Amino acid sequence: MAQTSIDTIFGKMALDNGLCTDEELKKCLERLKAREAENTPTNLAQVMLELGVLTRSQAERLRTNLRETKAGTANPTGAGPGVGHQIPGYQIMGKLGAGAMAIVYKARQVSLDRTVAIKILPKKFSENPDYVERFYKEGRAAAKLNHNNIVQAVDVGEAAGHHYFVMEYVEGKTIYDDLAAGKVCKEKDALEIVIQVANALAHAHAKGLIHRDVKPKNVMINAAGVVKLADMGLAREMTDIKAAQTEAGRAYGTPYYIAPEQIRGEVDIDGRADIYALGATFYHMVTGRVPFEAANPSDVMRKHLKEPLIPPDHINTSLSAGVSEVVETMMAKNKADRYQNIDELLKDLNSVRNGEVPLVARKKFQIESLEQLEKGAAIESTSNTKTYTEEAILKYRIGILGLGALSMVLIVIIIFMISRS
Ligand SMILES: Nc1ncnc2c1ncn2[C@@H]1O[C@H](COP(=O)(O)OP(=O)(O)OP(=O)(O)O)[C@@H](O)[C@H]1O
Ligand SMILES: [Mg+2]
Numbered sequence: 001m002a003q004t005s006i007d008t009i010f011g012k013m014a015l016d017n018g019l020c021t022d023e024e025l026k027k028c029l030e031r032l033k034a035r036e037a038e039n040t041p042t043n044l045a046q047v048m049l050e051l052g053v054l055t056r057s058q059a060e061r062l063r064t065n066l067r068e069t070k071a072g073t074a075n076p077t078g079a080g081p082g083v084g085h086q087i088p089g090y091q092i093m094g095k096l097g098a099g100a101m102a103i104v105y106k107a108r109q110v111s112l113d114r115t116v117a118i119k120i121l122p123k124k125f126s127e128n129p130d131y132v133e134r135f136y137k138e139g140r141a142a143a144k145l146n147h148n149n150i151v152q153a154v155d156v157g158e159a160a161g162h163h164y165f166v167m168e169y170v171e172g173k174t175i176y177d178d179l180a181a182g183k184v185c186k187e188k189d190a191l192e193i194v195i196q197v198a199n200a201l202a203h204a205h206a207k208g209l210i211h212r213d214v215k216p217k218n219v220m221i222n223a224a225g226v227v228k229l230a231d232m233g234l235a236r237e238m239t240d241i242k243a244a245q246t247e248a249g250r251a252y253g254t255p256y257y258i259a260p261e262q263i264r265g266e267v268d269i270d271g272r273a274d275i276y277a278l279g280a281t282f283y284h285m286v287t288g289r290v291p292f293e294a295a296n297p298s299d300v301m302r303k304h305l306k307e308p309l310i311p312p313d314h315i316n317t318s319l320s321a322g323v324s325e326v327v328e329t330m331m332a333k334n335k336a337d338r339y340q341n342i343d344e345l346l347k348d349l350n351s352v353r354n355g356e357v358p359l360v361a362r363k364k365f366q367i368e369s370l371e372q373l374e375k376g377a378a379i380e381s382t383s384n385t386k387t388y389t390e391e392a393i394l395k396y397r398i399g400i401l402g403l404g405a406l407s408m409v410l411i412v413i414i415i416f417m418i419s420r421s
Contacts, residue, residue: 006066007032007044013062014054016098024053061122087159090118090166099217106169109154116154119165119234126161135163135234141209142233149200151220151230170228175285176216184288184316187323188353193219194282195349196227201278202342204232205271212269214277215257216284255301256290257281260333263301272335275345279330279338286323287315291331305333322352329361337364 011029014020020028028047035042045063048054054062089110096104102121109116125131139156146152152168175193178185185193197219204211211218211232220228255263259276262269283291291310292303309331313324326348332338339345339360348358 010044020053115169117167117169121163138233147203149196150232151228170220172222175219185285190285191353200229211274214274260305272338275330282327287312322358325361326358
């Protein structure tokens with residue numbers, strides 16, 4: 001079977017969803033043609049699977065999407081989400097980008113005649129009532145936030161079975177765009193960005209909202225250089241982590257910035273998880289490397305849990321010791337060893353910006369060393385006790401043996417004397 005219109009749409013959907021590159025699609029289409037010539041016809045989805053361009057579940061998701069398209073509930077062309085014309089009050093203008101879980105569109109909010117961004121979630125989210133409930137709850141909470149460094153939430157809703165999130169449109173780029181282009185941020189510039197994100201988080205945390213997914217892709221900078229933290233309130237589910245583990249990171253971004261307690265699936269996640277993720281983002285910005293790299297998401301997560309962090313100034317030797325200490329404190333594996341809140345963090349960030357010592361981090365390092373010293377002393381004292389006890393037992397044994405020998409000699413003498421008399 002030659003390339004059909006279904007194959008064309010399937011290929012376009014794979015591209016639009018960021019699941020393959022132009023190059024990969026071209027290669028797959030060539031292979032499809034070759035199979036036709038070899039008289040072993042197949043379809044594009046199958047070829048993409050065979051060449052390892054798509055995983056089985058990615059191909060399955062695209063097929064489902066395709067079926068929905070044929071049923072008239074989705075639009076794969078990328079010009080609009082299909083449901084676009086049906087989101088009351090908004091006109092879709094075009095696609096802004098696609099993440100692993102959703103597509104973001106530029107749109108016009110008719111009532112206020114302004115440009116907004118609309119994130120449309122895949123249908124599978126509607127299948128989980130807990131997630132939907134939380135999506136709305138957090139969406140409402142995010143809409144209450146108002147901060148210059150947070151992408152303003154505008155609306156949440158549902159159209160044709162798709163849940164959507166309307167937000168402020170940011171004309172600019174994400175930090176990820178620069179990092180992906182191989183740019184290493186200057187310490188000074190990175191500090192300015194991290195301080196703005198920290199201010200955004202301080203505002204959110206004060207209102208009881210934890211971000212849970214701070215990462216370079218969610219930090220945008222607009223044309224005026226103002227940093228905007230995106231996806232505030234779009235709770236990232238633990239199911240994402242499970243998906244990341246099984247999908248080998250292709251469709252679900254590898255968890256390079258996630259806090260250890262989130263990996264462990266702890267339920268009482270607090271602001272310190274955001275501090276860790278911002279620390280990992282900071283690390284990437286100033287070193288050009290993610291803190292923990294591995295061949296698959298599970299190994300990355302294992303390293304977050306177990307592997308000691310290479311201090312950022314060991315990688316980029318031009319970094320100040322102060323910045324390095326701040327990043328290391330932000331990324332302490334145990335949340336009790338991190339900055340306990342954003343105020344503490346901002347104190348140190350501002351000190352380093354002013355060329356001063358990060359006092360909060362220093363104090364934490366000192367306490368840690370003291371604790372280690374104490375632990376060492378305790379080990380020494382227990383080992384002393386042990387030596388002392390062992391010596392006493394030895395002396396006791398020698399004493400008993402001596403007494404035993406003496407009694408034997410006495411008994412022999414007595415027997416000898418009795419036998420003589
Ligand atoms: N408010 C916005 N204004 C303008 N563009 C945006 C906005 N929000 C997101 N985008 C663009 O849409 C892209 C996709 O965003 P989305 O949040 O779906 O995924 P992501 O954060 O890039 O990655 P992931 O799915 O791994 O979390 C972003 O990379 C960004 O380029
Ligand atoms: Mg995002």
